[in-house]
Amino acid sequence: MADNLQLNDEGKLKHFLTIEGLDKSLLTEILDTAESFIGMSDQQVKKVPLLRGKTIVNLFFENSTRTRTTFELAAKRLSADVLSISIATSSTSKGESLLDTIRNLEAMFVDMFVVRHAISGAAHFIARHTAPHISVINAGDGQHAHPTQAMLDMFTIRQIKSDFSSLKVAVIGDILHSRVARSEILALNTLGAAEVRVIAPKTLLPAHVETLGVSVYHNLMEGLKDIDVIIMLRLQKERMTSALLPSESEYFKCFGLNEDKLKYAKPDAIVMHPGPINRGVEIDSKVADGPQSVILKQVSNGIATRMAIMAMAMQKPGMTS
Amino acid sequence: MTKILIKQGRIIDPANSIDRFGSIYIADGRIISVTAEPDGFRPDQVIDAIGQIVCPGFIDLSSRLREPGQSRKATIKSETLAAASGGITTLCLQPDTVPVIDTPAVAELIRDLAEKAQYSQVYPIAALTQRLEGAELSSMLALKQAGCIAVGNASQPLRNLLILRRAMEYAASHDLLLMFRPNDYWLGNNGCAHEGAMATRYGLPGLPEAAETIALAQCLELVELTGCRVHFGQLSCQRSVLKIEQAKNEGLPVSADVAIHQLHLTENDMTPFDSVYHVLPPFRSETDKQSLRQGLTSGTINCLCSDHQPHDIDAKLGAFPETEPGISALETLLPLMLKLVDEQALTLQQGIARLSSDPAQILRLNSGALTPGFAADVCVFNPELNWRVNSENWKSQGLNTPYWEQTLKGRVTFTLQGGKGIYCLLNA
Structure with missing residues (x-):
């Protein structure tokens, strides 16, 4: 992506839509942050309070088990409140536009959308049109990016x-x-x-x-x-x-x-x-x-990696080990 | 009898090989003299054209005005005003209105609405087949009598070549021009972007050049078979230009146009996933753009069109493949033509010819020229005037242009259609 839609003014991750436009050091930071979460799964309490009080909505316009589950677990392990919606069978089938769906959820004060959609560019579209405080994570859009x-x-x-x-x-x-x-x-x-x-x-x-x-x-x-x-x-x-x-x-x-x-x-x-x-x-x-x-x-690594990406997009840079 | 004097402009009238300073004299809706003042001419109105260019009003071979059927997007009134402000005095309206232009009633309704609006004149293009479904012939003769200037497929692929053959034979029987946008149904495969590096990178369904060139080649074979005159619209790639060139060399009765934005933008200019760049045919490669420009210079491609497709905001709000294709383009036609002149792709005389006398010749109209006796369709423009594409200046109801909030050079100051002022730029 030529534009820096994904990065905030300080060059930090704001949305995670595609690998394009992200440099080696940022990708490495994601991997390092994921590394810090990897040991957690063996612990008695599999949770950190990094995203406590944050609301994350998993918006799945296309079916998925693995991706949705790991995103959900990742959000929960970061102590966020998480809601998963399968829209394939919800409002869009009643004719509601993608933007209207997003606006309605925005009105419920969410902090992050995790989006999967069958059309290429859907996550970009949402990121471009959603309220400025909301982060968008692309969980797969059409044939474009995952x-x-x-x-x-x-x-x-x-x-x-x-x-x-x-x-x-x-x-x-x-x-x-x-x-x-x-x-x-x-x-x-x-x-x-x-x-x-x-x-x-x-x-x-x-x-x-x-x-x-x-x-x-x-x-x-x-x-x-x-x-x-x-x-x-x-x-x-x-x-x-x-x-x-x-x-x-x-x-x-x-x-x-x-x-x-x-x-x-x-x-x-x-x-x-x-x-x-x-x-x-x-x-x-x-x-x-x-x-x-x-x-x-x-x-297994999917959980730690998604925790890292979610935490970074919410400007909570990982755990200090 | 209203007399108008267009005073002291640079007159460029390609059809009559005129490019000189002088005045134009108009009486009773017609041009009566160019440069030489008729005896006792007392104008009721004087248009000062000093420092400006006076040329024939432009003729646009492909536009959508959205009426009837989609007046939430635009109306004949709003769009013919936009056309007038772009120096366009004649528009050909593609038949994919709702309902389709396949009955005299629809054609007459469009003519009536355009006449009432009193801006540019509108010629409907009749659907080649009923409901544009490619199955049964439309009543072409009745449609011609109702004012349709040609028959066309309005970008709809014709899957059955036998139907196309018969439609072309029937059109040829009535000496009707077929305005055909070549587009193969199967190869099109719901593509929304040029099948190239960008579509691959962004995972967008690709539209190969072959979808255009194969349909073009098939139609050219049928021109040979049927003798039907065909004008190929909105060509988008190098291989199409080569095919048209070859067909012309063989003496086939064919002509072609290109949409103005195809000469300025390529797949590389698109902001990824920005739906304002969603057009069909799609923006292709730099090589294609250069070939189209060369084709236009050499005359292989006869004319420029706007391929105007105004949309409401909702039509463009969505993930790229789900948005509606098209650009609102009437008002940028002249400045983008002048940009080609600036970039030395065309001479100014050629550019004006491609917008006036060349399309007039294809449509066999007695217009597109400042010939004494012709209806006074005249455009006066200031080639140096910069203007910003914004809501203050924009007339079309469709705001879907990639040039929004950009500054363009060259602006129409006065448009006459049939000797009547249909547009005047205030504070020019």
């Missing part, structure tokens, strides 16, 4: 691999429709990864994908060579009916990750997936549940 997912994945990678500058990362699957992919690519490039690759058939790659700063592969085995981190993407079933792919089985054959294909990557490569996974479509169970998989670690 920046908290990217940050929790960066956190997971850093936990295991430490240094980004030597890492070669492959993002595999439906890049075209994936907000996760766009945010991961931006985050990896900002943090200085040695190489980011995308591996997919042409039907699942957006036009001029190389302009995102990636090298492009259409062959999984070739693309996996020397790779340290594998990020698999979920394949929606409807891609088959819109003639983007012939069949699930053919996709699995070409781009599905199984134990044999995993051997083409570095022996210590880790396998990630933002979930929910389609076993036997993009990933074989033996890999998803195997020793190189960090999929569940990603989920």
Whole structure:
């Protein structure tokens, strides 16, 4: 994002809408702040009072279990009051505009919106039009961005691999429709990864994908060579009916990750997936549940990372350890 | 018999190859003489054009005035006043009104409303097919008799090429011009931004050039088959310009226009997710913009249009893909043409021709020129006058322009339509 909608006058995080426009030091600050929260889950009392008295509204215009739950837990562990609304089945189906929905909730004195929406740009739109004291966190907008997912994945990678500058990362699957992919690519490039690759058939790659700063592969085995981190993407079933792919089985054959294909990557490569996974479509169970998989670690890290982002956006910079 | 003298301006009349200082003499709604004073001419009104340019009133080949059907966005009255203030004396109205211009009654209603408003004149474009659905032919002859100047698809894709072929054959039988915006239904695929680096970065559904060029190529083949005259509207990419050039070289009866904003903005100029930049066809690459400019200079693209699409505020309030496309553009047409001249993409004479004599020729109108005997459709403008695009100066009901609160150079001071003053800038 060219404009500094996300940052306040002091250059601090105000909204978290996209990785674009955020520099390495800010991303690193998010990771460091998340680090300070990570030990909390093992404690008897899993709470800090950083956002006590604040009201956070999770506005989910699109279904989600994992993201909504981790945001909710993150808010609760920061001692905020949290309300989750599924709008897919609420007022918008009665014809209320997005802006009217936001205005009505604003009138209830909330401090933060966590927004998921099926249309690209929805979180930006809300951030641009909401009251100035409210922070907006993008929990996924259309095919545009899912920046908290990217940050929790960066956190997971850093936990295991430490240094980004030597890492070669492959993002595999439906890049075209994936907000996760766009945010991961931006985050990896900002943090200085040695190489980011995308591996997919042409039907699942957006036009001029190389302009995102990636090298492009259409062959999984070739693309996996020397790779340290594998990020698999979920394949929606409807891609088959819109003639983007012939069949699930053919996709699995070409781009599905199984134990044999995993051997083409570095022996210590880790396998990630933002979930929910389609076993036997993009990933074989033996890999998803195997020793190189960090999929569940990603989920756990989601809470700490989202706590960090929420706290920072509310100008409460983490815990002093 | 009202006599008007437009005194001592720089007269630019491309159709008559005139570019010199002098006066224009108007009587009874018609131009009677250019530069030479007729014997005993005693004007009832004198318009001082010293330091200004006097040229034919502009003819806009594509606009939406939102009436009938969407008068919350704009009305014929509000928009023809906006047109008049932009030096536009004739407007072609796209048929996607509500209801669609597919019956003489709707066409007559529009003509009546425009006549009552007494600003610019409005020519409805008749829908090519009933309700623009691409299934049954409209009553083209009756619509022509009701004042429609052409038939058109108003950006609606025609999925069935047999219907398009027959519609073109039928239009050709009545010597009707088809005004066609090429847009393939399937390749369009709900795209809202140029399928390029920006759409990829922001996750916006892309609209490939091929959606335009394939529909264009198909229609060109049908021109060959049917002999129908076709004017291709609002082209947006280099490959379309090349195709038109080739068709013209082959002698096909085709012409083309480009929306003025396509010559100034590209995908890179868009503020991300700012719906004011949501237009269809979308802003494309720098290469496309340059090709469109070259096409306009060479005459491959015959004219400029405003592609005026005024909207209410709500239409543009939302996440980018969900907002309605279009720019309110009548009042920026002249300054943006002059900007092309400043940037040496066109000569001033060419720029005026692309807005007057060239569209007149496509529509076969006896206007777009200051020829004695023609209706006095005249625009007087000050090419050096700066003005700010704001609510004080803006006439259109649609405020949806990317130039809002910007200062533009070149402003109309006087517009005559049929010898009647329809706009005068106060304190000019």
